[in-house]
Amino acid sequence: MNESHLNKAQGESAAVSGTDEAASPKRTGVNALERGLRLLTVVNTPGGLTLSESARRAGLNKTTALRLFRSLERMAFVQRNRDRYSPGPAVAGLHVESAAATSQVLHHHGEGQRLSALTV
Incomplete structure (x- = not known):
């Protein structure tokens, strides 16, 4: 997920200015998970980001970002x-793991096409 995906996700919620976004009645899901994934997305830059910059780009306050980073760090995601x-x-x-699964799907798809060509 890159920053354009992040911007799209943020566009679906209320505008933010340095604090956590307001909950929208249309939104479903787990906010903590969404916020953690936003942080993971924004730090995916060469050299990483500071806490302040990460929080700003993810639209979170620093305290929330720090709590999420601690959880992500415990699980080795950051x-x-x-x-x-x-x-x-x-x-x-x-x-x-994702690349391996995709490779298997493509391999099996190719085998299916080969078998299909043999039977036509």
């Missing part, structure tokens, strides 16, 4: 190097 946060090893693990 890592902190000095004062900067960046994606952690768990993100890479998800990427590898």
